[in-house]
Amino acid sequence: MTSNNNSMDSKQLIIQRSEEHKQLFIPNLSVDPVIFGFDQNKLKVLLSKLNYKKMWFLPGGYVKYSEDLDDAVIRVLKERAGISGVFMEHFGIFGKTNRSESFFDEFDEDLFHKQRFITLGYYALYNPNKLNPIPDELSEVCEWKYICELDKIRLAMDHREIIDKALLALQEKIAIKPIGYNLLPEKFTLSEFQKLYEAILGKELNRGNFYRKIKNLGILRKLDEQRRGGAHKAPDLYTFDEEQYNKTLKNGLFNW
Amino acid sequence: MTSNNNSMDSKQLIIQRSEEHKQLFIPNLSVDPVIFGFDQNKLKVLLSKLNYKKMWFLPGGYVKYSEDLDDAVIRVLKERAGISGVFMEHFGIFGKTNRSESFFDEFDEDLFHKQRFITLGYYALYNPNKLNPIPDELSEVCEWKYICELDKIRLAMDHREIIDKALLALQEKIAIKPIGYNLLPEKFTLSEFQKLYEAILGKELNRGNFYRKIKNLGILRKLDEQRRGGAHKAPDLYTFDEEQYNKTLKNGLFNW
Secondary structure, three states, X not given: OOOOOOHHHHHHHHHHHHHHHHXXXXXXXXXXXXXXEEEOOEEEEEEEEEOHHHOEEOOOEEEEOOXXXXXXXXXXXXXXXXXXXXXXXXXXXXXXXXXXXXXXXXXXXXXXXXXXXXXXXXXXXXXXXXXXXXXXXXEEEEEEEEHHHHHHOOEOOOHHHHHHHHHHHHHHHOOOOOOOOOOOOOOEOHHHHHHHHHHHHOOOOOHHHHXXXXXHHOOEEEEEEEOOOOOOOOOEEEEEOHHHHHHHHHHOXXXX | OOOOOOHHHHHHHHHHHHHHHHHHEEEEEEEEXXXXXXXXXXXXXXXXEEOOOOOEEOOOEEEEOOOOHHHHHHHHHHHHHOOOOOOOEEEXXXXXXXXXXXXXXXXXXXXXXXXXXXXXXXXXXXOHHHOOOXXXXXXXXXXXXXXXXXXHOOEOOOHHHHHHHHHHHHHHHOOOOOOOOOOOOOOEOHHHHHHHHHHHHOOOOOHHHHHHHHHHHOOEEEEEEEOOXXXXXXXXXXXXXXXXXXXXXXXXXXXX
């Protein structure tokens, strides 16, 4: 097996792919999936470390001439991170001149990767234990990084801005729609549910207010069970009321 | 002055522009502004009737290689509809294969306009009396059309779908943020305010519920004045409480 950690190899591979990309992909347009994970009460994001320049990227890619855009972003996530079955939503576009061109400054001007790219941002929120990322041929690793630790790594281009905007979109989304289904275990405490919202909002919430709002929405059902084993009084377990959850998902949290 | 109503002229003009476009614009990418107007208690949308094929279009266009995307959509609206100073928000992307290619089927394959376009949707809501549209060289007219009468005209490509999605985005927006500032006159009745929301939502709202929610938000201030001249009891006039309006704009209608 050849190592793909060698800098010379990784440059050669980019040049080789460039020629293939010109035949296959629409120029000037890319897609970037921002996959958030909720784990240990904190938010993570899925990133790839490129062999070339050893910087971190969202696992993005390009759109085939022959392909619907919605299919492109699914294929890109599969090819770059080995992940299937993730439902992503578009949240924004990043279209400033010179946002990406200078990253490949060592290469000839006609490199596919070196042109101006307007990128389309997509996001999703998943349980990272259910997704197993696999790095592609260009990447040393593909792994989850805690949002609170992104300052410690070198993110390429404007990918930090894209992640921040995706997080804003997620924060806006939880002011409109309920979340948590498929993200929390089947049975959970109100405190665990609150921690999900606190992780997304990046701040502590008042417990009394939060519980009152959740109860008013009616999306949770209290079970006749408690979470045993803690040092404190065993807290009640809850589950989602599927019917009411789906109704709120459809109608939204605030209705005129 | 040459007429630009002649079909032969309009085809020649498209061919001429095609060659210029190839030098200037990024291929495969377009922007489409959906400008909504609120007038006579109903929603309108700004459309251009193209001389070629006499079909109606959103006043969209392309992105220059040298231009930031945010500047492109402002320039396009100015060039296609003569309108400046409109703040637009991105709301969605339309990227299916064959969404636009067949419209220019009479032309050679190398026509700029005939390639596959992925289009970026932007929207805004304005008082149409403050915007005066002017048709461009390709268009017979550029004017406001009532949403409820769109079935009566021939809209090109997937532009009806783009308008419908923009309206959904607007409906979602009013579940998150207050609207109405710069759209209603300085002083208005609660009934007039309610009609704005009903126009956007496309349905009647319960008067009591609506008034209660508006009062809870605190974004309106009751004036010591009434609207005179109607057949009924003179209704109270209201104005926006600017501080509370801006606070709600920042924080949103629903807060965890």
